Amino acid sequence: MGVLYIATVLQKNGIDAMVLDADIEGLTVKEMVESILSANPDLVGFSIMTPQLMSALDTSALLKKSRPYLPIVLGGAHISSTLDDTFSFADCFDFAVYGEGEMTMVEVIKRMKQGKTHEYLNGIQGVIYRDKDGTVRTNPPRPWIADIDTLPPINYKLIDITRYRIPTMTGRYVVAMLSSRGCPFKCTFCDAPTTTGKKVRFHSIKRAVKDIKHNYDNFGVRNFTFRDSTFTVKRSWVVEFCEAVIKSGMKISWRCGTRVNLVDEELLKLMKRAGCHIINFGVESGHPQILNKMKKEVEIDQIYRAHELTRKYGIRTYATFVIGSPGETDETMRATLKVALGIRTSLAMFFIAVAYPGTDMYEKAVEEGVVEPRWWAKQTWDPKLHSAFQKRWGWTADAGAIKIPGFDAEAWQKCATRAFYMRPRFVWDTLIFTLKNPYFLKHLINLSTELLPFYKIPLLFQKTNINKEYHSHSKCPSAPTVDYYNRKDVDSKQKI
Numbered sequence: 001m002g003v004l005y006i007a008t009v010l011q012k013n014g015i016d017a018m019v020l021d022a023d024i025e026g027l028t029v030k031e032m033v034e035s036i037l038s039a040n041p042d043l044v045g046f047s048i049m050t051p052q053l054m055s056a057l058d059t060s061a062l063l064k065k066s067r068p069y070l071p072i073v074l075g076g077a078h079i080s081s082t083l084d085d086t087f088s089f090a091d092c093f094d095f096a097v098y099g100e101g102e103m104t105m106v107e108v109i110k111r112m113k114q115g116k117t118h119e120y121l122n123g124i125q126g127v128i129y130r131d132k133d134g135t136v137r138t139n140p141p142r143p144w145i146a147d148i149d150t151l152p153p154i155n156y157k158l159i160d161i162t163r164y165r166i167p168t169m170t171g172r173y174v175v176a177m178l179s180s181r182g183c184p185f186k187c188t189f190c191d192a193p194t195t196t197g198k199k200v201r202f203h204s205i206k207r208a209v210k211d212i213k214h215n216y217d218n219f220g221v222r223n224f225t226f227r228d229s230t231f232t233v234k235r236s237w238v239v240e241f242c243e244a245v246i247k248s249g250m251k252i253s254w255r256c257g258t259r260v261n262l263v264d265e266e267l268l269k270l271m272k273r274a275g276c277h278i279i280n281f282g283v284e285s286g287h288p289q290i291l292n293k294m295k296k297e298v299e300i301d302q303i304y305r306a307h308e309l310t311r312k313y314g315i316r317t318y319a320t321f322v323i324g325s326p327g328e329t330d331e332t333m334r335a336t337l338k339v340a341l342g343i344r345t346s347l348a349m350f351f352i353a354v355a356y357p358g359t360d361m362y363e364k365a366v367e368e369g370v371v372e373p374r375w376w377a378k379q380t381w382d383p384k385l386h387s388a389f390q391k392r393w394g395w396t397a398d399a400g401a402i403k404i405p406g407f408d409a410e411a412w413q414k415c416a417t418r419a420f421y422m423r424p425r426f427v428w429d430t431l432i433f434t435l436k437n438p439y440f441l442k443h444l445i446n447l448s449t450e451l452l453p454f455y456k457i458p459l460l461f462q463k464t465n466i467n468k469e470y471h472s473h474s475k476c477p478s479a480p481t482v483d484y485y486n487r488k489d490v491d492s493k494q495k496i
């Protein structure tokens with residue numbers, strides 16, 4: 001969503017912008033470069049979470065081979081969490097943007113258009129860059145956007161929305177929405193408060209409903225997925241929002257994510273009436289000690305209660321768990337599995353704990369020696385080393401996963417996934433849902449490609465956008481932050 005917001009704001013400021021979703025297109029590094037070159041851009045930006053860093057750097061290296069003078073900027077959660085650290089081992093990009101990127105990019109491009117060279121980045125809040133001498137400079141942070149209603153709604157013409165579907169949603173395609181930015185909680189494994197701020201900033205109800213209506217009327221969208229960190233963080237906002245949606249008469253289906261301690265019977269009832277179809281609860285663990293260590297601030301009975309009530313009002317649930325965070329043992333995992341099977345959630349996903357930079361967990365894990373410092377600079381992309389699941393999610397469990405002596409997180413992940421998805425109840429629920437929603441069959445096939453590795457069947461047909469050939473991020477063919485204004489591009493596609 002970040003790049004969509006940026007591209008929309010750029011367009012509003014009279015700047016041409018395009019979005020390429022390499023993930024949805026299933027592009028290899030080479031195909032991505034071909035696609036970018038064919039658009040002949042003046043600036044290329046990559047949005048990266050930590051697992052995508054290497055493919056962004058590989059793509060940048062290949063791009064620089066053909067167009068050494070093409071400025072490349074990195075942004076996204078990884079940059080907001082590591083700031084200038086990424087500059088110390090890679091030079092195939094010119095600058096980076098941390099924090100919210102909309103206004104920063106408008107300023108950067110306006111300066112570039114004025115023909116400024118190196119100075120074009122000087123003093124712009126939220127930018128990290130190398131100056132003429134190669135010294136990495138971190139400009140002061142840009143304050144969070146105080147009133148997010150000042151941002152235009154995402155221009156969904158930038159992508160082909162019909163390609164975006166979510167297996168758990170009925171209907172044809174789904175559009176992502178954001179009703180707030182920020183998260184006030186302190187979960188040790190999560191980077192959201194660092195990347196989006198600790199203070200929650202909300203859209204007005206009027207604006208939130210208007211955005212839905214716009215997509216509903218103009219693009220025929222009926223399914224929406226709220227990507228807020230914690231959708232129900234402000235109960236009164238959700239109540240007002242649901243009432244406004246019901247009053248509008250729109251027949252929509254939406255999903256959101258929240259915490260088990262932030263729902264209640266009345267709220268769920270209202271959410272269902274307003275079209276809430278599935279809720280993703282970050283359960284994380286079924287053991288109180290682990291929940292405490294994670295600073296999750298929830299009780300086990302709240303986990304059961306939230307799932308029971310949500311089911312009672314006909315809303316599906318999707319519970320996510322984290323396996324192998326500091327302090328995890330076989331005993332705590334047995335408690336987690338008991339909860340996962342006991343809450344009768346419609347779907348569950350078991351993630352291995354990865355110490356993402358910017359999180360408390362990262363600091364502690366490094367201190368305790370259960371993860372290597374700056375592991376993200378050592379990610380490997382050898383497809384042979386990764387399961388289809390890891391490839392699909394661009395996720396390198398080998399480098400960032402916490403390694404607790406005597407605890408086998410991968411074995412537990414497989415065991416929990418098998419135990420959950422092999423239950424007759426899951427098979428039955430899914431069968432009923434598929435009969436009601438035949439399109440779901442296709443997504444079931446996708447889901448099974450992710451689950452197959454857990455049954456030790458090698459997945460041969462998975463397309464991956466990770467290309468072993470291009471591990472050249474440390475050997476950039478061009479000097480970074482070259483003289484943009486006086487560039488003499490060769491633009492030779494044969495160089496790819």
Ligand code: B12
Nearest residue numbers: 001002045047049050075076097100101190191192229394
């Ligand atoms: C929605 C979401 C997803 C979605 C969609 C992701 C997407 N590409 O849009 C899905 C479900 C696919 C997803 C998957 C994953 N996610 Co996620 N996700 C989020 C979530 C909840 C919201 C992101 C969002 O849209 N924010 C709203 C926009 C406006 O903010 P933004 O993306 O940060 O963008 C702004 C700035 O970062 C910046 N910016 C962003 N991109 C760019 C690019 C340029 C060029 C510039 C200049 C600026 C810029 O400007 C933007 C506008 O202000 C965040 C948590 C959170 N609340 O932020 C986690 C989060 C980003 N995800 C995270 C993770 C770890 C993952 C996974 C790796 C999880 C996993 N184990 O598999 C996968 C990776 C997927 C992959 N293919 O690699 C972490 C990232 C941590 C890190 N250091 O990288 C976060 C922070 C949550 C966490 N657990 O801490 N995720």
Ligand code: SF4
Nearest residue numbers: 183185187190192229
């Ligand atoms: S896990 Fe959820 S509640 Fe906890 S800090 Fe992250 S976004 Fe907030």
